[in-house]
Amino acid sequence: MLLAVVEIVLLLVVLGLLVTRLGAWSAARRAVAAPAHWTAAHVEVDGETRVLLRHWRPGADGSPVVLEDRVFATFPADDPAWEARFTEAMAGARFRCSYLDAEER
DSSP, rough: HHHHHHHHHHHHHHHHHHHHHHHHHHHHHHSSOOEEEEEEEEEEETTTEEEEEEEEEEEESSSEEEEEEEEEEEEETTTHHHHHHHHHHHHHHHHHHHHHHHOOO
């Protein structure tokens, strides 16, 4: 009977150690920052459309953390050819972002 109690206590101690060690290991893995990515973005500021190359990574809570914004192209927001210029600039920005992502890997 005493031997069975000792075995159960030992088993519980070993299980407790495993759970705490695995918990610490997974917390350490979560603490490592997720890799940063480049993505195309755009804003309108003072009547001007700016196409951006945005460097970001997911934050601890999952929301994006912007590390850097680079202006790729600018043009007036009331430009008659706005849609064509915007489409072309965003396509160029997406291509550049894919290049920057590949360069970082």
